[in-house]
Amino acid sequence: MTDGVDTIAAIATGAGAAGVGAVRVSGPLAPAIATRFLGREPAPRHAHFAAFRDGAGELIDRGILLHFPAPHSYTGEHVVELQGHGSAVLLDALLRRCIELGARLARPGEFTERAFLNGKLDLAQAEAVADLVAATSQAGARAALRSMEGVFSARVDDLLAELIELRVHIEAAIDFPEEEIDFLADPIIGDKLALLRNHLDELLTETRRGVRLNDGIAVAIVGRPNAGKSSLLNALAGEERAIVTDIAGTTRDVLREAIHIDGVALELADTAGLRESDDIVEREGIRRARAQLERCDVALLVTDEAHADTDQAFFHGVPAHAARLVVINKIDLVSRHAQREGDTLWISARTGEGLDALRSRLRELATAGAGEGAFSARRRHVVALESVRGYLDHTADALHGTRSGELAAEELRHAQQALGEITGTYSSDDLLGAIFGSFCIGK
Ligand SMILES: Nc1nc2c(c(=O)[nH]1)N(C=O)[C@@H](CNc1ccc(C(=O)N[C@@H](CCC(=O)O)C(=O)O)cc1)CN2
Ligand SMILES: Nc1nc2c(ncn2[C@@H]2O[C@H](COP(=O)(O)OP(=O)(O)OP(=O)(O)O)[C@@H](O)[C@H]2O)c(=O)[nH]1
Numbered sequence: 001m002t003d004g005v006d007t008i009a010a011i012a013t014g015a016g017a018a019g020v021g022a023v024r025v026s027g028p029l030a031p032a033i034a035t036r037f038l039g040r041e042p043a044p045r046h047a048h049f050a051a052f053r054d055g056a057g058e059l060i061d062r063g064i065l066l067h068f069p070a071p072h073s074y075t076g077e078h079v080v081e082l083q084g085h086g087s088a089v090l091l092d093a094l095l096r097r098c099i100e101l102g103a104r105l106a107r108p109g110e111f112t113e114r115a116f117l118n119g120k121l122d123l124a125q126a127e128a129v130a131d132l133v134a135a136t137s138q139a140g141a142r143a144a145l146r147s148m149e150g151v152f153s154a155r156v157d158d159l160l161a162e163l164i165e166l167r168v169h170i171e172a173a174i175d176f177p178e179e180e181i182d183f184l185a186d187p188i189i190g191d192k193l194a195l196l197r198n199h200l201d202e203l204l205t206e207t208r209r210g211v212r213l214n215d216g217i218a219v220a221i222v223g224r225p226n227a228g229k230s231s232l233l234n235a236l237a238g239e240e241r242a243i244v245t246d247i248a249g250t251t252r253d254v255l256r257e258a259i260h261i262d263g264v265a266l267e268l269a270d271t272a273g274l275r276e277s278d279d280i281v282e283r284e285g286i287r288r289a290r291a292q293l294e295r296c297d298v299a300l301l302v303t304d305e306a307h308a309d310t311d312q313a314f315f316h317g318v319p320a321h322a323a324r325l326v327v328i329n330k331i332d333l334v335s336r337h338a339q340r341e342g343d344t345l346w347i348s349a350r351t352g353e354g355l356d357a358l359r360s361r362l363r364e365l366a367t368a369g370a371g372e373g374a375f376s377a378r379r380r381h382v383v384a385l386e387s388v389r390g391y392l393d394h395t396a397d398a399l400h401g402t403r404s405g406e407l408a409a410e411e412l413r414h415a416q417q418a419l420g421e422i423t424g425t426y427s428s429d430d431l432l433g434a435i436f437g438s439f440c441i442g443k
Helices: 030-038 088-100 110-117 123-134 138-148 151-174 177-185 187-215 229-237 280-294 310-315 355-367 379-402 405-423 429-437
Strands: 008-011 018-026 048-053 059-068 079-086 217-222 255-261 264-270 298-303 323-328 344-346
Touching: 008 088, 008 110, 018 030, 018 088, 018 110, 030 048, 030 059, 030 079, 048 079, 048 088, 059 088, 079 088, 110 123, 110 429, 123 138, 123 151, 123 405, 123 429, 138 151, 138 187, 138 264, 151 177, 151 187, 151 405, 177 187, 177 405, 187 217, 187 379, 217 229, 217 280, 217 355, 229 255, 229 264, 229 298, 229 355, 255 355, 264 355, 298 310, 298 355, 323 355, 344 355, 379 405
Parallel strands: 217 264, 217 298, 298 323, 323 344
Antiparallel strands: 008 018, 018 079, 048 059, 059 079, 255 264
């Protein structure tokens, strides 16, 4: 399996001083490298206490040596781990010795890429490994772990099986042209397609949630100039991030701030107040604010009592699946406030009143529906599923409109390919390069 493959090595643990650090080696030379360090052949999957020496026989460190013979390792190749003291200097020296002994430096993500190429993980699982390492919230880590365990991939595979079954059915019809029309009119085909589209929509909803768990929900703060949007961002972030003045139109560009509420990640975006403006810079800011709005998960309108109704216009352009939240700010200036229908909160960005309620509402929105089975996902997966949705719409058109089995089968073939790109059944070198290139070194 490893013939003609080179041997890679990298420091697998974080930079900076730590109790223990590890160098990982994978490839055909790994056993020979292990034997040089240990002075004899290592026993499979056995923790050996070893003296790690350089080429001149000088002691680099004393540590633990592990050999995972192929194919029972993380990468599926021979893997050797050298676990030493967690010093960057020692680990560098260990790594250099491995390279002298014939390994080369691993590219970012190359261990996991090999695990993928050797069938240990599919592509969505491999991406989840990186997402798990990068997770900044409990909910995000739990979701990434589920995807790494294959929960998301299994859902994609189920859908794929359903799709293939329908495709086989339709292709069988094409083989009997004289009966094709009757065949395609068979309600079983329409029913199967309808069911497939339902299942796809369910998966799309859960996948969007998976992206939110992974990246944090995108909250776009919108409202008229001077409503207090920047003040609210600062209050939620707990620091002075945005410039606050009483000059309307202060915020020009979109300002993003990642925050956590009880272990849940949110990305807040303070947008330029939306209004007609002759100022080129402000107009560009407003254009960006609108773009932000179009891809948000939660649109948070900051307004006041007097404008709460008319300001609803700011929700224009918010996607249908995004939540809308109305926040009436500056309640420190009014003695009483009216009760309102719907999702409305009263706050003062200045005094902090009402902010706890707002935080818990945002947390609720971020984790809505994220029950036990929730998995993490990436934008790329949502895009793939959306394109599958398009192909299935075309399939329905082909069946009901032109009654062309050929066209329907062709659309299903595209749909199958788009689904396969999620788990990597179909993948280009460019896609793999982009995915694994964004991993950290040693993963
Ligand atoms: N020391 C160490 N800790 C680590 C890793 C590692 O590479 N080294 N991991 C790296 O990310 C994670 C664990 N992931 C791993 C996944 C598979 C195998 C492995 O040996 N798989 C074999 C045997 C399976 C078995 O015995 O059940 C296989 O798949 O055939 C090892 C680690 C986290 N902790
Ligand atoms: N009294 C009171 N004043 C507030 C409150 N929140 C914001 N302000 C004031 O309102 C003014 C505008 O606040 P900003 O946060 O800059 O408003 P903005 O919506 O970001 O404004 P633009 O950047 O122009 O879009 C500032 O003078 C703030 O100090 C509040 O809760 N109470």
